[in-house]
Amino acid sequence: MAERQGNSGASVGRASRRSFFKLLAGSPLLAMAYPALPPNWPQAVAREARHRAAAGPRPAGVPCPDCGTEMVFAPSAGAGRNAAQETGAAEQDRNRFLEGQLTGQVIESPDEAINVWDMEATTHSGNLPEHWAYLHLGVDDFETRKANREGFQRLMIRPRRLSGDVSGLDTSVELFGRRWDSPLFLCPVAALQAFHTEGEVGCARAAGARGTLVMQSHASSQAYEEIAEANGEPHWFQLYAVPDWNVNKRVLDRVSAAGCPAVVWTIDLLGGSNRELARRSLGIDRYDQPFCQNCHQHEPGYARPMRRDVGGPAGPRVPYTWDYVKRLKDATTMKVIVKGIVTREEAELAVEHGADGVFVSNHGGRAENSLRSTIDSLPEVVAGVRGRVPVFIDSGVRRGTDIFKALALGADAVGIGRPYVWGLGAFGDRGVDKVIDLLLDEFRMTMRQTRTSAIDQIRSEFVMERRSPIMMRGNRLGFGL
Numbered sequence: 001m002a003e004r005q006g007n008s009g010a011s012v013g014r015a016s017r018r019s020f021f022k023l024l025a026g027s028p029l030l031a032m033a034y035p036a037l038p039p040n041w042p043q044a045v046a047r048e049a050r051h052r053a054a055a056g057p058r059p060a061g062v063p064c065p066d067c068g069t070e071m072v073f074a075p076s077a078g079a080g081r082n083a084a085q086e087t088g089a090a091e092q093d094r095n096r097f098l099e100g101q102l103t104g105q106v107i108e109s110p111d112e113a114i115n116v117w118d119m120e121a122t123t124h125s126g127n128l129p130e131h132w133a134y135l136h137l138g139v140d141d142f143e144t145r146k147a148n149r150e151g152f153q154r155l156m157i158r159p160r161r162l163s164g165d166v167s168g169l170d171t172s173v174e175l176f177g178r179r180w181d182s183p184l185f186l187c188p189v190a191a192l193q194a195f196h197t198e199g200e201v202g203c204a205r206a207a208g209a210r211g212t213l214v215m216q217s218h219a220s221s222q223a224y225e226e227i228a229e230a231n232g233e234p235h236w237f238q239l240y241a242v243p244d245w246n247v248n249k250r251v252l253d254r255v256s257a258a259g260c261p262a263v264v265w266t267i268d269l270l271g272g273s274n275r276e277l278a279r280r281s282l283g284i285d286r287y288d289q290p291f292c293q294n295c296h297q298h299e300p301g302y303a304r305p306m307r308r309d310v311g312g313p314a315g316p317r318v319p320y321t322w323d324y325v326k327r328l329k330d331a332t333t334m335k336v337i338v339k340g341i342v343t344r345e346e347a348e349l350a351v352e353h354g355a356d357g358v359f360v361s362n363h364g365g366r367a368e369n370s371l372r373s374t375i376d377s378l379p380e381v382v383a384g385v386r387g388r389v390p391v392f393i394d395s396g397v398r399r400g401t402d403i404f405k406a407l408a409l410g411a412d413a414v415g416i417g418r419p420y421v422w423g424l425g426a427f428g429d430r431g432v433d434k435v436i437d438l439l440l441d442e443f444r445m446t447m448r449q450t451r452t453s454a455i456d457q458i459r460s461e462f463v464m465e466r467r468s469p470i471m472m473r474g475n476r477l478g479f480g481l
């Protein structure tokens with residue numbers, strides 16, 4: 001378990017914890033002598049090491065003109081700088097600080113997070129470069145990842161001022177007879193223990209406590225049963241079908257027996273995806289390096305938990321066509337949602353072949369490089385579905401306003417992938433909790449600004465398209481997407 005938020009002695013605990021990590025940062029080998037370190041100790045030590053490297057004499061603060069309290073730290077003064085250089089350095093510091101508003105800042109506790117990008121910067125600062133690359137990557141030159149954000153930025157909101165009563169907001173939505181606290185859900189993301197030892201279990205614990213729907217990846221680090229236990233109820237399961245039908249059937253039977261109400265079949269990677277950052281970051285040794293072997297393929301026949309124990313008589317190798325949806329439906333009593341639909345024609349076909357839900361997704365810009373955002377695809381998919389089944393959407397959702405815009409254009413539920421993983425990587429379940437909290441706070445504010453008090457009041461009249469994109473500040477690391 002990662003460190004949990006303390007109560008009365010919290011600040012003392014935090015201070016002594018920090019000084020302990022400072023000590024380790026000075027002598028990392030000391031860590032070997034402490035077997036009971038929290039799982040995120042390498043991050044904490046790395047952070048302290050950075051502080052040490054950056055530390056000069058503590059800069060003098062700018063005093064409040066009224067009470068004299070130090071308010072803002074002055075930029076670090078460099079010996080021998082002239083006044084113009086000082087001003088330049090001050091300007092640079094200020095710009096770096098302001099850029100943090102758009103690209104996130106490294107923070108020490110979830111309470112410090114102002115938006116989801118603070119979690120991104122924090123996870124980036126402590127994660128293994130290879131794992132970070134896996135999370136961050138987009139296909140080709142990242143254009144579809146970028147398009148996902150630009151799609152939301154092209155939509156403007158038309159607020160209302162005095163109509164309607166927003167004294168009580170109801171953000172709840174019903175999906176397949178189960179009411180959720182909000183339309184926000186956690187998308188299936190593979191291998192979550194690559195970002196924090198709490199993994200899927202930590203995410204499910206945080207989401208369950210907030211009445212938030214969880215979809216587990218087929219390629220998860222932990223097993224369905226333990227995740228469901230942490231969640232407090234069986235959650236949804238995402239399937240990557242393999243050619244042998246019997247293998248798929250065994251997985252479906254396993255999660256169904258554990259009470260899983262819905263299976264999400266992901267179809268947007270069937271054609272492959274060009275993930276250059278992953279290839280670069282893994283280098284020529286790929287997973288064979290000793291460090292990677294701790295988790296990847298470390299024993300003969302190693303398989304992720306949901307791919308284990310699926311041996312048995314081989315089944316037919318069924319081609320992936322629309323008939324496959326019917327095949328899945330016939331094989332299980334679980335609801336079947338098809339993930340990766342981006343066109344009207346395919347939305348029609350999915351419903352015609354029995355899908356219980358249509359999921360608009362481009363895998364967060366990790367599948368094809370279509371350059372088309374999911375929010376751009378949403379209206380035509382909604383038109384193809386014609387209200388017959390619920391419509392889900394993800395990819396590029398980073399703000400409460402994004403949730404609002406997707407609902408306004410006809411989505412029934414809105415998913416996040418990377419943002420909750422940033423929260424997990426930064427602070428375990430507390431980080432995931434904070435990400436959900438931040439997004440829903442922003443979302444509720446948007447509802448108040450548009451005087452909508454329930455989800456079904458959020459309609460297309462509240463959004464309109466802008467012609468010219470808003471120019472966002474660029475940044476070297478490609479953060480803020």
Ligand SMILES: Cc1cc2nc3c(=O)[nH]c(=O)nc-3n(C[C@H](O)[C@H](O)[C@H](O)COP(=O)(O)O)c2cc1C
Nearest residue numbers: 135187188189190217266363364395396416417418
């Ligand atoms: C690191 C990573 C792993 C993912 N693994 C899966 C997966 O196993 N199954 C799946 O259906 N989608 C997977 N996705 C896609 C997400 O479910 C979701 O579509 C996407 O993350 C949404 O975009 P966003 O990250 O911009 O919010 C993954 C995404 C990321 C970032």
